Amino acid sequence: MRKATIGDAAIEVIAAEGMRGLTHRAVDRLAGLPPGSTSYYARTRAALLELAISRMVELDEVTLDPPPGQLAEYVAGFAHAAITKGRTRMLARYEFALEATRRPELREAYDRGGLVIRRRCAEVLTACGSAEPERHSRVLVAWLEGTVFDALAGTGSLRPPGLEELTRGAREVLAGLGVTG
Numbered sequence: 001m002r003k004a005t006i007g008d009a010a011i012e013v014i015a016a017e018g019m020r021g022l023t024h025r026a027v028d029r030l031a032g033l034p035p036g037s038t039s040y041y042a043r044t045r046a047a048l049l050e051l052a053i054s055r056m057v058e059l060d061e062v063t064l065d066p067p068p069g070q071l072a073e074y075v076a077g078f079a080h081a082a083i084t085k086g087r088t089r090m091l092a093r094y095e096f097a098l099e100a101t102r103r104p105e106l107r108e109a110y111d112r113g114g115l116v117i118r119r120r121c122a123e124v125l126t127a128c129g130s131a132e133p134e135r136h137s138r139v140l141v142a143w144l145e146g147t148v149f150d151a152l153a154g155t156g157s158l159r160p161p162g163l164e165e166l167t168r169g170a171r172e173v174l175a176g177l178g179v180t181g
Contacts, residue, residue: 005031006038007055010048015091019099024048049106053096056089057113071128071181072174076166079144083151083160090152117141128181136177143173 009031013022024038027048031038042048066074082090100110121137122130130136147169150156161169174181 002033002037003041003051004055004058005033006041006048007051007058009033010038010052011056011092012088014052014095015088019095022048022052046105049099049103050109052092053106053109053113056093056096057109057116059089060113060117066124066181069181071124071179072170073167075140075144075170075174076163079147079161079166079170080163082144082148087152090148094149094153124181125177125179128179130177130179136179139177140173143169 006027009027010022013026013030017026022045024042024045025035027033027038028035038048042051096106096110100106118137118141121141122133125136125140126133147156147161147166151160
C-alpha cells in the first residue's frame with residue numbers, strides 16, 4: 001500500500017514539476033509521509049523513477065471491452081477521461097516518454113505499458129472487423145496520443161475537445177480504417 005502511495009505522489013510531482021522536481025523529499029511531502037519514507041522503498045533516484053513508472057503502468061491496466069457497436073464512443077470516452085480526470089497521469093507520461101529517450105533503463109518499463117495497450121487494441125479491432133489490426137491499432141493509438149497531447153500540452157489546450165468532438169473524430173478515424181465496431 002505504501003509503494004502505491006509513493007508511486008501516486010511521484011506521478012503528481014512529475015506532472016507538476018517535471019523530472020527535475022522529482023526528489024525523495026518532494027514525494028514524502030506530497031504523500032504526507034515522514035521524511036525518509038520514500039528513500040526506504042526507493043533508495044536511489046533510478047529506483048524512484050522505476051517505482052513511479054511501474055505504478056503508472058499498473059494504473060493504466062484498463063479493460064478494453066467496448067460494447068458492441070460502440071467502439072467510437074468507447075475510444076472517445078477513453079480520450080476524454082485522459083484529458084480530464086487523467087490529466088495528471090498523462091502529463092507525467094509525457095515527461096517519462098521524453099526521459100525514456102535519454103535513459104534506456106526507463107525505456108523498457110515505459111514501453112511495457114504501451115505494448116499491453118496496443119496488443120489489446122489490436123484484439124478489439126480484430127473483433128470489430130479490422131483487416132489489419134496491428135497496423136490499425138497503431139493508427140488509432142497515434143490518433144489518441146496526438147489528440148490527448150494536443151489537448152493537454154499543445155495549442156489545443158486553449159480549447160480542449162469535448163466528448164462530442166472526440167466521438168466524431170473517433171468515428172472518422174475508425175471509418176477511415178474500415179472498422180465498423
